[in-house]
Amino acid sequence: MRASAGPENTGDRPQSTKLACRGLWKVYGSNAARILQQRNFTPTSELLQSHGLVAALRDVSVDIREGEIFVIMGLSGSGKSTLVRCLSLLIEPTAGQVLFENRDLVTVPEKELIWLRRHKMSMVFQHFALLPHLTVLQNVAFPLEIQGIGQPTRESRAAEMIELVGLKGREGNYPRELSGGQRQRVGIARSLTTEPEVWFLDEPFSALDPLIRRELQNELLRLQRILRKTVIFITHDFDEAVRIADRVAILKDGIVEQIGSPEQLVLSPATDYIAEFTRHVSRAKVVTVAAIMQRDWQGASAANPVKSNCRIETVARQVLDSEGATRVVDDAGRVVGAVSRDAVLSVLFPES
Numbered sequence: 134m135r136a137s138a139g140p141e142n143t144g145d146r147p148q149s150t151k152l153a154c155r156g157l158w159k160v161y162g163s164n165a166a167r168i169l170q171q172r173n174f175t176p177t178s179e180l181l182q183s184h185g186l187v188a189a190l191r192d193v194s195v196d197i198r199e200g201e202i203f204v205i206m207g208l209s210g211s212g213k214s215t216l217v218r219c220l221s222l223l224i225e226p227t228a229g230q231v232l233f234e235n236r237d238l239v240t241v242p243e244k245e246l247i248w249l250r251r252h253k254m255s256m257v258f259q260h261f262a263l264l265p266h267l268t269v270l271q272n273v274a275f276p277l278e279i280q281g282i283g284q285p286t287r288e289s290r291a292a293e294m295i296e297l298v299g300l301k302g303r304e305g306n307y308p309r310e311l312s313g314g315q316r317q318r319v320g321i322a323r324s325l326t327t328e329p330e331v332w333f334l335d336e337p338f339s340a341l342d343p344l345i346r347r348e349l350q351n352e353l354l355r356l357q358r359i360l361r362k363t364v365i366f367i368t369h370d371f372d373e374a375v376r377i378a379d380r381v382a383i384l385k386d387g388i389v390e391q392i393g394s395p396e397q398l399v400l401s402p403a404t405d406y407i408a409e410f411t412r413h414v415s416r417a418k419v420v421t422v423a424a425i426m427q428r429d430w431q432g433a434s435a436a437n438p439v440k441s442n443c444r445i446e447t448v449a450r451q452v453l454d455s456e457g458a459t460r461v462v463d464d465a466g467r468v469v470g471a472v473s474r475d476a477v478l479s480v481l482f483p484e485s
């Protein structure tokens with residue numbers, strides 16, 4: 134894994150690691166583990182290919198913090214789904230560790246693993262995966278049925294989740310009677326009924342049109358403010374990552390190229406690949422006031438200060454309309470710096 138650029142912007146989020154992997158390899162093909170363990174075997178692409186093997190993940194190490202939204206990005210075939218399946222042990226890694234609350238899931242007995250998966254983790258898929266012959270209520274209650282929970286309890290918990298995702302009144306409908314966005318809300322409600330601690334979302338909004346997609350991104354952020362899950366979210370779309378992510382990991386050919394906040398990836402790309410990947414992102418949507426402010430606020434206007442954690446997009450108008458520099462304050466209202474019109478202009482027009 135390449136080093137992430139600069140100190141990570143974690144704000145006031147909790148720091149303990151919920152889920153991690155160390156030296157994770159997933160190589161598809163027969164005898165992959167045996168070949169990989171051979172002494173002096175250097176797993177280059179060419180050598181693996183000559184053995185008829187495909188390396189989907191190469192020596193991946195990632196720490197996912199409790200309560201964060203961790204986005205996994207990369208082009209098609211870069212290993213995103215494989216990484217998520219390995220992190221949930223839906224598929225077994227060829228080598229390496231998967232640590233859930235510091236316990237290596239690779240060595241956990243099968244029965245316990247199934248229990249952990251059912252009670253501590255859940256998954257939302259792109260194509261909803263709802264059961265067509267069950268109503269909304271029955272679909273949402275289904276994971277609790279698998280857990281062996283009685284009908285009254287599971288239906289009342291399912292009803293709560295349905296209300297939480299804004300579908301109250303639709304309990305008796307079948308999936309075919311719902312729009313794509315509503316079906317995905319059902320998928321979200323279903324994935325939350327078991328009160329998972331780790332929530333995997335595999336391109337959950339990719340099949341939806343842009344307006345509904347944005348609505349559901351907001352919905353996810355609203356739910357996360359209430360529920361504070363550890364979220365692992367796959368997407369192809371950097372704009373989506375910018376909207377929802379605390380941190381983003383970008384994969385290329387099974388290798389993690391960089392991990393960082395969207396702002397770090399845009400301002401300090403570790404490789405040419407990351408720079409290219411983030412080139413078309415609107416910097417004003419990503420860069421915060423803190424990244425471009427000066428620490429000296431002498432002479433800056435005391436009227437209408439802006440917050441240090443605001444994105445430039447939201448404060449640009451105000452700063453540009455001011456006479457001189459504008460004071461910057463932190464969440465507690467303390468003055469921490471000043472932001473100039475030139476600094477804002479350099480974000481809005483990076484090429485000029």
Ligand SMILES: Nc1ncnc2c1ncn2[C@@H]1O[C@H](COP(=O)(O)OP(=O)(O)OP(=O)(O)O)[C@@H](O)[C@H]1O
Pocket residue numbers: 161162187188189207208209210211212213214215216
């Ligand atoms: N069961 C399998 N057998 C052999 N190769 C596989 C298998 N599953 C995935 N691969 C290969 O592993 C690599 C990573 O695939 P993966 O599905 O993880 O990528 P992805 O980034 O999720 O792609 P997409 O965005 O298209 O879903 C690809 O080269 C793929 O062809």
